[in-house]
Amino acid sequence: MHAKRKKRLTIVLFLLCGLGVAVALSTYALRQNISLFYDPSQIAAGEAPGEVRIRAGGMVEEGSVKRDLDSLKVNFRVTDYTASVTMQYDGILPDLFAEGQGVVATGRLQPDGVFIADQVLAKHDEQYMPPEVAESLERAAMLKKTVDKPAEGSASGY
Amino acid sequence: MWQFFHKLGSPRWFYGIANRFMPWLLVMGLVLTLAGIVWGLAFAPQDYLQGNSYRIIFIHVPSAFLAQSIYVMMASAALVTLVWHMKLADVFVKAVAPVGAVLTFLALFTGSVWGKPTWGTWWIWDARLTSMLILLFLYFGVIALGSAISDAKSSARAVAVLVLVGVVNIPIIKYSVEWWNTLHQPATFKLTEKPTMPAEMWVPLLLVVLGLYLLFGWLAFYRMQTEILDRERRTQWVKALNKPQGAA
Numbered sequence: 001m002h003a004k005r006k007k008r009l010t011i012v013l014f015l016l017c018g019l020g021v022a023v024a025l026s027t028y029a030l031r032q033n034i035s036l037f038y039d040p041s042q043i044a045a046g047e048a049p050g051e052v053r054i055r056a057g058g059m060v061e062e063g064s065v066k067r068d069l070d071s072l073k074v075n076f077r078v079t080d081y082t083a084s085v086t087m088q089y090d091g092i093l094p095d096l097f098a099e100g101q102g103v104v105a106t107g108r109l110q111p112d113g114v115f116i117a118d119q120v121l122a123k124h125d126e127q128y129m130p131p132e133v134a135e136s137l138e139r140a141a142m143l144k145k146t147v148d149k150p151a152e153g154s155a156s157g158y
Numbered sequence: 159m160w161q162f163f164h165k166l167g168s169p170r171w172f173y174g175i176a177n178r179f180m181p182w183l184l185v186m187g188l189v190l191t192l193a194g195i196v197w198g199l200a201f202a203p204q205d206y207l208q209g210n211s212y213r214i215i216f217i218h219v220p221s222a223f224l225a226q227s228i229y230v231m232m233a234s235a236a237l238v239t240l241v242w243h244m245k246l247a248d249v250f251v252k253a254v255a256p257v258g259a260v261l262t263f264l265a266l267f268t269g270s271v272w273g274k275p276t277w278g279t280w281w282i283w284d285a286r287l288t289s290m291l292i293l294l295f296l297y298f299g300v301i302a303l304g305s306a307i308s309d310a311k312s313s314a315r316a317v318a319v320l321v322l323v324g325v326v327n328i329p330i331i332k333y334s335v336e337w338w339n340t341l342h343q344p345a346t347f348k349l350t351e352k353p354t355m356p357a358e359m360w361v362p363l364l365l366v367v368l369g370l371y372l373l374f375g376w377l378a379f380y381r382m383q384t385e386i387l388d389r390e391r392r393t394q395w396v397k398a399l400n401k402p403q404g405a406a
Binding site for chain 1: 203204205206207208212215237240241242275276277278279282283284285322323325326330337338339340341343344345346354355356358359
């Protein structure tokens with residue numbers, strides 16, 4: 001390669017590396033601002049500010065959704081499988097909202113640890129499958145549960 | 159290898175070679191894209207969670223994928239412009255920037271239409287969506303800067319610098335869903351792992367991606383030819399093209 005071109009190539013690559021490092025450092029410093037929501041474990045650790053509107057997200061805990069019978073009020077727990085936070089919401093939930101599915105809620109964390117949400121968005125994962133496959137997976141999981149349960153029952157029964 | 163590289167520097171040589179490839183690119187591209195889209199929209203199975211609304215993936219993912227891929231190609235061409243001062247590299251950047259912008263817009267638009275029924279919102283300022291919007295503005299910037307400077311040499315260099323600076327955004331887009339908490343789900347396709355969808359879903363998706371690549375190739379060649387004719391309109395060979403052939 002021509003010496004002049006080699007020099008130009010070195011300069012360009014050097015500048016690109018420098019730029020990359022600068023952007024990496026600044027996005028790393030701003031990571032909490034770039035992240036869309038707080039995990040339940042961050043909230044449990046007290047990293048999330050109270051008094052201001054924040055977003056919190058995680059999985060809706062199985063069996064935790066309690067709907068009010070004569071209003072749109074709903075109560076549920078959101079977990080990241082290490083900690084969980086109770087959420088209260090008054091409004092229409094997105095279609096994909098379900099137990100075991102992800103949500104991102106905007107609202108305020110109360111001093112008692114309850115999160116009052118004014119917006120709940122559904123977060124879905126990168127898994128796609130036909131309904132038949134999902135059904136058979138569910139059936140397999142149910143089967144496993146019924147196999148596990150008697151064993152548990154007998155252990156505690158004695 | 160080096161000889162090929164030097165030949166690439168000749169717009170006239172490229173003009174001729176592009177003519178040979180273009181019909182193939184167009185036909186194969188159309189066949190693959192149409193096959194993939196019809197398969198995906200009409201015959202692929204529904205999703206267990208989203209039903210039919212997930213089918214927008216067959217437009218959303220290919221356009222987002224190509225939008226980023228085109229930018230990476232532009233950045234490689236920009237490096238060639240800066241280091242080797244090759245005219246054809248600049249022709250490529252100028253020719254494909256609008257194509258990339260359209261595909262980025264399409265990805266954002268289809269994503270928005272998809273987001274409303276699934277997430278419950280048209281737009282959210284999460285890292286993936288925001289960095290994709292930045293990509294759109296980068297494309298706009300490249301187009302605007304290229305047409306703002308009339309001197310070909312300084313225009314080529316200024317655009318190349320902007321394109322290269324913007325390339326840091328590409329890994330940010332790609333890894334945004336892993337580095338930060340986002341509403342957007344992580345990638346379904348990874349280089350090292352099996353896709354998290356069955357073959358009757360990912361095969362049509364792959365067909366659309368391949369088809370769009372070929373169509374992009376055709377469009378890039380076509381637009382580059384136009385750009386070359388415009389730049390070289392005073393040269394002998396372009397004037398010769400305009401003369402009626404075989405006339406008495």
